[in-house]
Amino acid sequence: MKTVFLKLLALTLAALLFVASGESSYAQSSDEPAAVDRTATGGAQTLEDILRRQRGEVVPLDAGTGDSEGSATTGPLGTQGGLSDSELWRRARQGQTFSTTSQDPNASFLVQDEGAKWLETRQSTLPTYTMYAILAMLILLTLFLLIRGRIRIMSGWSSIKIQRFSFIERFGHWLLATSFIVLAITGLALLFGREYLVPAIDWVHAKMNPDAIEPNYGKEAYAWFAGVGKWVHDNVAWAFMLSLIMIFIMWVFRNIPTWTDVKWLAQLGGMLRQHGHPHARKFNGGQKILFWLVIILGGSLSASGIALLQPYEYSMFSATFEKLNAAGEAVGYTLALNTALTPIQEMQYAQQWHTIIAVVMIVVVIAHIYIGSVGMQGAFSAMGSGKVDLNWAREHHDMWVAKLEKKGKIPRPAGASNPSTRDMPLRAPKKPTVPAE
Numbered sequence: 001m002k003t004v005f006l007k008l009l010a011l012t013l014a015a016l017l018f019v020a021s022g023e024s025s026y027a028q029s030s031d032e033p034a035a036v037d038r039t040a041t042g043g044a045q046t047l048e049d050i051l052r053r054q055r056g057e058v059v060p061l062d063a064g065t066g067d068s069e070g071s072a073t074t075g076p077l078g079t080q081g082g083l084s085d086s087e088l089w090r091r092a093r094q095g096q097t098f099s100t101t102s103q104d105p106n107a108s109f110l111v112q113d114e115g116a117k118w119l120e121t122r123q124s125t126l127p128t129y130t131m132y133a134i135l136a137m138l139i140l141l142t143l144f145l146l147i148r149g150r151i152r153i154m155s156g157w158s159s160i161k162i163q164r165f166s167f168i169e170r171f172g173h174w175l176l177a178t179s180f181i182v183l184a185i186t187g188l189a190l191l192f193g194r195e196y197l198v199p200a201i202d203w204v205h206a207k208m209n210p211d212a213i214e215p216n217y218g219k220e221a222y223a224w225f226a227g228v229g230k231w232v233h234d235n236v237a238w239a240f241m242l243s244l245i246m247i248f249i250m251w252v253f254r255n256i257p258t259w260t261d262v263k264w265l266a267q268l269g270g271m272l273r274q275h276g277h278p279h280a281r282k283f284n285g286g287q288k289i290l291f292w293l294v295i296i297l298g299g300s301l302s303a304s305g306i307a308l309l310q311p312y313e314y315s316m317f318s319a320t321f322e323k324l325n326a327a328g329e330a331v332g333y334t335l336a337l338n339t340a341l342t343p344i345q346e347m348q349y350a351q352q353w354h355t356i357i358a359v360v361m362i363v364v365v366i367a368h369i370y371i372g373s374v375g376m377q378g379a380f381s382a383m384g385s386g387k388v389d390l391n392w393a394r395e396h397h398d399m400w401v402a403k404l405e406k407k408g409k410i411p412r413p414a415g416a417s418n419p420s421t422r423d424m425p426l427r428a429p430k431k432p433t434v435p436a437e
């Protein structure tokens, strides 16, 4: 029994040894790269290497890496044969140049490190701070409304309406307003899409259809919306640009800053006190700031938008950086901004700038919409019917009213014999002297 057991043990051991030695010899024979003479290619891969790879055979790891500096393989015209992908990309990131037959200037950039930073900014930083900025403005306005309340017509409504804006002015304003609001909604939807909208759509969908199992519902719904939204955004932009030109032509002369505006701004337009407003012409200091912000930021928004609509056509950031560098030098300050931006860097800057400017404008416009509607009694009709109450006009734009009076353009109340509205008991005169415009 003992002998049989020992024999069995010996047989098992022998079998195991055989299998092990067989496996290792198999592995050795298949892994063992057959020697290839690469002297003709200077160490680079040969045709034989390529054919062997195509046959699925193992090719020695160092085949054709031709690592030595300046060898036929790593030079600009070398084959780079045998380089593993990761090695190739690493070298591209480290700045090694490669050659291409493509005529597309962008094809000459295999790897652009800034792309990763741009993506991070696009996906995380910009949406997050945009959200903060909009929420902060909404909170500020709510607090302002709660603490200060509506800005009311102190002397009450009069029975007289005076023309403030003509039809064409109102048309220009509403074209600007509607196009901007559409652009803001579609733009923000594109900015917030993946991070916020897709999960939000999924959440609402799951609440409404608890039994439905549609893991891609949010993504698909958003994809449709993003497609339509992008088309709308790209096309409504032209209406925005047109209205920007319109309001610039119509209102530029009335928005030239004066000392009256500085004084108006120094008193914060009298907004924080309950009685009395500083002197103002047709547009006060605050409105002039809004006007120039809309023109300058809107112009910049349009320029960067056109750069995004026609990719790789413009070098506006290189040109701007050049001018900024020169301006810095002029005042003895070295800015050293990169003036040799690649086409893709130009696009990245255009995208980031477009978003930042849009967000600043959105925040400013939210405040404007508040003041032009709920925030100030009597303001909306200026852009609605085009007419405003005379008392409102006197309180907010006294110098403008004085000028109209001088020209005899203020209508008389029914039954009044004196054409001068100054004699009418419309309000207690808080500012007896109105400087001439």
Ligand code: HEM
Pocket: 164, 173, 176, 177, 178, 180, 181, 247, 283, 286, 287, 288, 290, 291, 294, 365, 368, 369, 372, 373, 379, 380, 381, 382, 383
């Ligand atoms: C629903 C939205 C909006 C409302 C209710 C609104 C309301 C008004 C009102 C009532 C005025 C005349 C103020 C006055 O008589 O002195 C005005 C003027 C103006 N609005 Fe708007 N607006 C809106 C949207 C926009 C948008 C989106 C923009 C720009 C992108 C804009 C730009 C302007 C400019 C530049 C002026 C002239 C300067 C001023 O009066 O502040 N508005 N708006």
